[in-house]
Amino acid sequence: MSRQIQTKRQLTDTALLGMARLFPQCQDLEIPIQRTRKEYEGDYTLVLFGPAKSARLAPLAMAQALGPWMAEHLPIIHSFNVVQGFLNIRLSDTYWLGCLQGLQDGSLDRVHLTAKPAKVMVEYSSPNTNKPLHLGHVRNNFLGHALARLLQARGHEVIKANLVNDRGIHICKSMLAWQRYGNGETPLTSGMKGDHLVGKYYVAFDKAYKTEIAELVAQGMAPEQAKKEAPIMQEAQEMLRNWESGQPGVRALWYDMNQWVYAGFEQTYARLGVDFDVMYYESDTYLLGKDLVEEGLEKGVFERDDHGAVWCDLTADGLDRKIVQRADGTSVYITQDLGTAELKYRQHGIDRSVYVVGDEQDYHFKVLIAIMKKLGRPYAHGIFHLSYGMIELPTGRMKSREGTVVDADDLMDEMERVAEAHTRALGKTEGLGTAELSTLYAQLAMGALRYYLLKVEPKKKMVFNPEESIDFQGNTGPFIQYNHARICSMQRKLAHHGTQGQVRLGNTTLLDHERELCRMVCDYGDVLAEAEAAYSPALVANYCYELAKAFSSYYAETHIAKEEDPDKRLMRLVLVHQIKLTLQHACGILGMALPEQM
RNA sequence: GGUCCCGUAGCUCAAUUGGAUAGAGCAACUGCCUUCUAAGCAGUAGGUUUCUGGUUCGAACCCAGACGGGAUCACCA
Structure with a gap:
């Protein structure tokens, strides 16, 4: 407690x-x-x-x-x-001084651990391998990564998982377009990042597809029929069948193009600062779940219709009838997700399983959980869908097919440029070498981006306007980083008055600002508990800003290192040191680096 | 059409889960750098919390209805 x-x-x-x-x-x-x-x-x-x-x-x-x-x-x-x-x-001031003293000498914990430690899997990212990552994926990655760290900080054992959607019709579209128009180009020959190269052909497919539809419609075919009969689409479906039957040529192309994408993703993930403990590939898992279908039939939870398709009737749960196996015996999406959920549980014996997936799949997860409960899986109660809102442009939804997306790599490049320009204009980076500077620019850019996406309540959708680039001033990541850097700067200049180790705080009085800051630092552990309960890194982000802001105001009005009363001065240095440590802990959860100089 | 989510300052977001005078940032305006980093601080202005009822000491939050926006309801994933 x-x-x-x-x-x-x-x-x-x-x-x-x-x-x-x-x-x-x-x-x-x-x-x-x-x-x-x-x-x-x-x-x-x-x-x-x-x-x-x-x-x-x-x-x-x-x-x-x-x-x-x-x-x-x-x-x-x-x-x-x-x-x-x-x-x-x-x-009383004595009470607050006691708290400060306790934090400083370690007799009080900054955070308290959960009373019910659990083994939790957090699945996030889960990209398709037919296109590069965009801003929506970035939100997903930050949310999943921050949630994993939050749960760890609360004392849970966390497994970060990524389920890569590496097969399916969308991949075939890129493959087919590459065969048609690619002239054998590769990331090496084109100099393009692999995921972008593959994405280029995904867009090319859509363009050719639309042209073909238009031609068919011009010849008098109904649009709905034209969508089905367009030769390029038929060819893509043929390719998918060939993939499933294991045709070597298709498999080889599929393998190569996926490798290009993975090389690209690896770079992007590294820049985003996210990582995973376990990788799942849909090409391995898409056949899973069939035994669950059998089990469901035996238990009478599922029923087979006249055509041979298998259904689960969820109307009693307020949902619909859901198909779990096609008439031809093949799996559908929900089937493989059932299988994957079972696999996760069997492999890792997890108590809780969190899926960071967009709110467009709310219904899917309701169905998934309902079916698992019907199958009598105890872990069904431990499944949680962390549903987050889509990011929209002022013009509407982002669509990869049509190329109207904010590309993750481009966005990071742009933010680094802005961070560099800002930093140079301010000229406070004396003594930093070239490598340190580029690290700093990246940290500031990613701090701005991380905070921008994490400060918003996950379930809310957000509007991103590319015209107005993400701020570096005000309620932003860099504001938090800046205040941390100020504390570091102050401490650097006072190395000989170090506040490390044992100190004894004298009996001094506190200013309103100081009581407020003490309270905030002491409340931090409760904030983490609330954030866990709400599955919301946003609470941690908002706390960071509040704390940094309170410090900033205090700093402007109060002499800290310059205070002449030795008891007051020591108390202030300890307070400021504790603010720094709290910011470091909280930003560690958010995945925001805190430079010492900026 | 059924189900679910959302609607707060011009814009982007908060609001301790039903509490006090609804708060921040951006944009606008006014001050403040010879003093621990001005990516800052202090202040001004900006609101019928989409609307109408209801519940109670008290509602942005709960209930009902209306309006507006979005998602979803495939033998797609």
């Missing part, structure tokens, strides 16, 4: 005790406690409307009676004030 939870409980327990003494008629066992709003004096606030109602008392009167009783019985309370039914409590 964290110190703050302990303290909050101490406050509510004392309040309950006080109420039992003062108002025996009060039956309420719950007193909501929250952070005191900025406009009011205090650290924590007890909300007494509920208890007052059950005690048939005016909230104001109850707060006015309870305040003095608590202040008398709980020494950590410095003072209190009452507004309506709100009892605002300010804790």
